[in-house]
Amino acid sequence: MTTTSPSRLLRAGQTGRCRHCSSRIDLYQRPDQRPIALHPAELATTDVPEACRWHLSGGIAYPHGDNSAWCRIPHAVLCPHRIPTCQAGPRIEAIRRQLAVRARCLIDSGALTSAPPATPQPDAPQTGGPDRPVVQLLLCRYLAQQRLEDLRCVAQTRHRHRCPHPVLAPGPAGMWKLLPTTAQHGQLTLPDALMAVYGLGHLSYGEQLRWRTQRCPAHATAPGAADLALACWEPFDPLLHAAHIHTRLPTLRPARTEGDDQCRTTPWKSH
Structure with missing residues (x-):
């Protein structure tokens, strides 16, 4: 990837915030060109179920490990607003609790609303x-x-x-x-x-x-x-x-x- 490539910034990932818990997320494209939000930090593969392991290659997120000791994990697995999509271990549960406490503090301070957006009448x-x-x-x-x-x-x-x-x-x-x-x-x-x-x-x-x-x-x-x-x-x-x-x-x-x-x-x- 050259420094003059129009897609060079996309290949570095896009940082954002989860609209449910306001936690930081990194957005990448998958091989099918659909976006996925990943937790910004790498985790040890021993702490992450095999079905939840992702790795980055050339700025693309792939849904499996790369045989290294570290991997990325989808934010949906950690988001306290969502139902866990895979069986979580102690390390993942600890991160979920941390994000839940942070989200609760933001809600209590008024910085984050827990109410879902109003659904328009038919x-x-x-x-x-x-x-x-x-x-x-x-x-x-x-x-x-x-x-x-x-x-x-x-x-x-x-x-x-x-x-x-x-x-x-x-x-x-x-x-x-x-x-x-x-x-x-x-x-x-x-x-x-x-x-x-x-x-x-x-x-x-x-x-x-x-x-x-x-x-x-x-x-x-x-x-x-x-x-x-x-x-x-x-x-x-x-x-x-x-x-x-x-x-x-x-x-x-x-x-x-x-x-x-x-x-x-x-x-x-x-x-």
Whole structure:
């Protein structure tokens, strides 16, 4: 990895905070390009169950050990807000207790709220589409981590800050469509059903690639600019992501013509 590579900062991992317990996490990409949050410190492999061992190679997180005496562990195993995903030993339980005490102190001081976010009522309109829309581009479907208008460019500016501009820009836009919940290669088949998908397949290859790399129009033509964050796309799996399947199109403003099954707007109404 050269110092001039646009992805050099991503390969170093992205530091963040768990939204549940506010503990520090390191975000890396897995081989399937999905992000994973790892505990920032290495642990002895003898303290970590084999199914929970991860190691880093070339900036990619792999779900197994590398035959060394140390390994990384997913934050989900240690987060006090979550149910443990594997049988934990004394060392892991001790870390979980430490994180739980820290989270409780933050909650008591008001720095962290323990209340879950309010769930909108079924009939309450949500501007900007679903919280996590399904997008089809480059012949693949992805689940976004944010609403379409909240997708922010991941490129680094000249002042070494993250670009503040959105990916959704004036000009050619996607179209909401009702498409079959077709399983991808290697996934189990599902009963025939339709789901709302934000399709970008009618746009040019360059425009679809701009969305896939999560860049604004200005940085789409600046390949030398480094990335300061991971593109928040997750390969869509209709079984794993069933909660994000919507069987109706967004509610339009202004209302679309009767019988039209496509739209170019993002206001959304949950169903």
